[in-house]
Amino acid sequence: MTVPLKKILSLIGVATLALSCSQGSLSERDARLEQLRFQAEAKRRELQKVVGEYSGKSEQSTGASHDIFLRLEIKDIPTPVEGQPEPVMMPALSGFLRFYLGSGPMEYIVFAIDKAGFDVAQNKIEFSSSNSEYKELIASLTRTESELKGTWSAPSMAASGTFSLTRNQNN
Numbered sequence: 001m002t003v004p005l006k007k008i009l010s011l012i013g014v015a016t017l018a019l020s021c022s023q024g025s026l027s028e029r030d031a032r033l034e035q036l037r038f039q040a041e042a043k044r045r046e047l048q049k050v051v052g053e054y055s056g057k058s059e060q061s062t063g064a065s066h067d068i069f070l071r072l073e074i075k076d077i078p079t080p081v082e083g084q085p086e087p088v089m090m091p092a093l094s095g096f097l098r099f100y101l102g103s104g105p106m107e108y109i110v111f112a113i114d115k116a117g118f119d120v121a122q123n124k125i126e127f128s129s130s131n132s133e134y135k136e137l138i139a140s141l142t143r144t145e146s147e148l149k150g151t152w153s154a155p156s157m158a159a160s161g162t163f164s165l166t167r168n169q170n171n
Contacts, residue, residue, distance in 0.1 A: 032081065033088065036079075036088045036090075037088060040088060040089065040090050040091060044074060044091040046120050047074050047092075047093055047118055049143075050072055050093070050118050050125060050143060051072050051073055051093075052071075052072060052167050053069070053070070053071050053168040053170070054069070054071075054072070054148055054165035054166060054167050054168065055067065055068065055069050055070075055165060055166065055168060056068055056148075056163065056164045057163075057164050058099045058100070058152070058161055058162070058163055058164075059161050059162045060159060060160070066099060067099070067100070068097070068098070068100075068163060069097070069098045069099070070095065070096075070148070070163075070165055071095040071097075072093055072094075072095045072116070072125075073093075073094050073095050074091045074092070074093065075091070075092055075093075075094035076091055076092075077089070077091075077092050093113065093116035093117065093118060093125070093127065095113045095116075096110055096111060096112050096113060096129070097110070097111045097113065097129050097139075098110045098111075109133075109134060110131065111131045111137050112129055112131070113127050113129045114127075114128055114129055114130050115128050122142075123142060123143040124141065125139075125140075125141045125142075125148065126138075126139065126140045126141070134154060135154070135155075135157075136154065136155060136156060137152060137153070137154045138152065138153050138154075139151070139152040139163060140152075141163060141165075146166055146167040147165065147166050147167070148163065148164075148165040148167075149164050149165070150162065150163055
């Protein structure tokens with residue numbers, strides 16, 4: 001039994017059309033994944049505005065003033081997505097803060113930044129950081145082109161003060 005060439009071509013055309021239509025529209029799951037990837041890239045562009053190394057002064061409420069160093073970087077955090085075999089990597093601020101805290105011998109302390117956020121509309125960075133000995137330090141900084149200024153507090157030590165930082169030129 002032979003099938004006419006016209007019928008074969010017709011079936012190939014229908015199959016090709018069906019295949020192209022199914023490839024043109026994403027499934028709901030794939031559309032959600034694309035949306036999350038787009039959001040991750042937009043967030044990465046926002047965070048790029050503040051990443052880098054900063055140095056400056058920390059003034060404690062006691063009046064003491066000391067040098068400070070802040071490094072902000074982007075860390076990709078796996079975020080699980082329902083129905084996806086692999087998580088989507090979402091960018092977040094990370095880094096560390098190094099400064100002198102206290103009134104004893106001159107000793108710089110490093111605080112790892114645990115959680116940080118950057119509000120683009122208000123040009124504001126807020127973060128909480130920790131150190132095994134001194135517990136938590138919370139900071140709220142306002143950003144201008146190359147500066148960060150704001151306040152900090154270390155509740156476990158009943159200490160607070162201000163930060164005034166300038167972005168280093170190598171950024």
